[in-house]
Amino acid sequence: MDKPVKNYWELRLEDLKASLEDNNFETYIAQTSEEARDLVLNNIIPKKKPASISWGGSITFTSTGLYHELKDRTDIDVLDTYDKSISMEENLERRRQALHTDLFFTGTNAITETGILINLDMIGNRVAALTFGPKNVVVMAGRNKIVPDLDTAMDRIKNYAAPVNNMRLDMKTPCAKTGFCEECKSPDRICNNWTITEKSFPKGRINVVLINEDLGF
Numbered sequence: 001m002d003k004p005v006k007n008y009w010e011l012r013l014e015d016l017k018a019s020l021e022d023n024n025f026e027t028y029i030a031q032t033s034e035e036a037r038d039l040v041l042n043n044i045i046p047k048k049k050p051a052s053i054s055w056g057g058s059i060t061f062t063s064t065g066l067y068h069e070l071k072d073r074t075d076i077d078v079l080d081t082y083d084k085s086i087s088m089e090e091n092l093e094r095r096r097q098a099l100h101t102d103l104f105f106t107g108t109n110a111i112t113e114t115g116i117l118i119n120l121d122m123i124g125n126r127v128a129a130l131t132f133g134p135k136n137v138v139v140m141a142g143r144n145k146i147v148p149d150l151d152t153a154m155d156r157i158k159n160y161a162a163p164v165n166n167m168r169l170d171m172k173t174p175c176a177k178t179g180f181c182e183e184c185k186s187p188d189r190i191c192n193n194w195t196i197t198e199k200s201f202p203k204g205r206i207n208v209v210l211i212n213e214d215l216g217f
Contacts, residue, residue, distance in 0.1 A: 006212070009143050013210050016146060019115030020210075024203040031212045036140060037064040044207060045103070048136050054079035054098035056126030058107030060140045060216035066105065077101075081125075095125040099133035106130060107216050108139050109161050110153035111146055111208075117197040118153040120162065122190035130206065131195060139208045142215030150196070162191050164217045 001007060013029050020027040028043075030036035053076055055061055062082075071080050079098050081091060098104060106126050110118045117139065121127045130137055147153045163175040171188040175181050181191070200206035 009212050012146065013143065013212060016111065016113060016115065016210060019113065020111075020208050021115075023115040023198060024200040025115065026200070026204040026207045028207070028209045029212070030209055033064040033211055033213055033215060036209050036211045037066050037069065039209060040064075040066055040138060041069060044138060044209075048103055050076060050102035050136070052077040052079065052101040053103045053105070054081060054094070054101045054129075054134075055105040056081070056098075056107075056129060058105065058126075058140060058216065060107040060142055060211070061105050063215050064140060064211075066140075070105075095123070098125065099129055101133075102135045104129045104134035104137045106137065106139055108141050108145055108208075109157045111141055112149055112153055113146065114149070116150065116153075117195075117206075117208075118150065118157065119195045119197075120157050120191050121193040121195075124193040127193055127195040130197060135205070137206045139206060140211065140215075141208060142211050142213050144214040145216070158191065161217045166190060168217075 017027045017029055028039055030039050053070060055067070061067060067082060071078060079094050079101060081094050081098060083091070106129065108117045108119055112118070117130070119127050119130065147156055158181040162181060163179050166173045166176040171190060173186045173188050174184045197206070
């Protein structure tokens with residue numbers, strides 16, 4: 001067989017797509033980050049017709065190039081929460097206002113094989129938008145986020161995603177030094193708000209774009 005690894009992941013993603021759709025998530029598969037970007041720009045946005053958009057912190061979202069494609073749109077009201085020229089006070093206000101947008105972009109920390117999204121946030125704006133607020137949500141997820149079950153998801157987040165993100169953000173937490181969760185009491189702790197999203201409600205409100213690449217943490 002030619003390209004067995006590619007074939008393996010295509011089968012895994014198709015199985016996961018079916019599980020997500022059983023849980024009322026509108027689901028797409030893209031083979032590359034560029035294809036995922038084009039899918040959003042040429043399919044999802046025209047279909048949803050948002051008057052306003054925003055996003056939560058997501059390396060996967062930025063890796064697709066969508067941030068640079070969307071941040072300067074003039075035909076849509078854009079709430080840019082990545083804008084480094086504004087104060088933290090203004091940034092927090094934008095994050096609050098982002099919960100009222102028509103379309104919100106985010107990533108996910110893990111997806112189980114049964115089609116459940118698991119996330120852990122510091123402030124909670126990302127998981128708040130996933131749960132309620134924006135009319136529609138688009139979750140961008142690389143194949144590396146797939147895990148067998150809830151326990152594996154939580155272990156992945158605590159002992160991989162969180163330490164790496166703490167290192168990336170230069171947070172002063174024990175895991176940034178050791179690489180392992182120590183259930184810290186640091187003021188910089190980013191592990192504060194868990195969400196387990198078993199189904200999309202209403203059906204199709206949450207859109208998941210599965211990408212056949214390793215993206216994000």
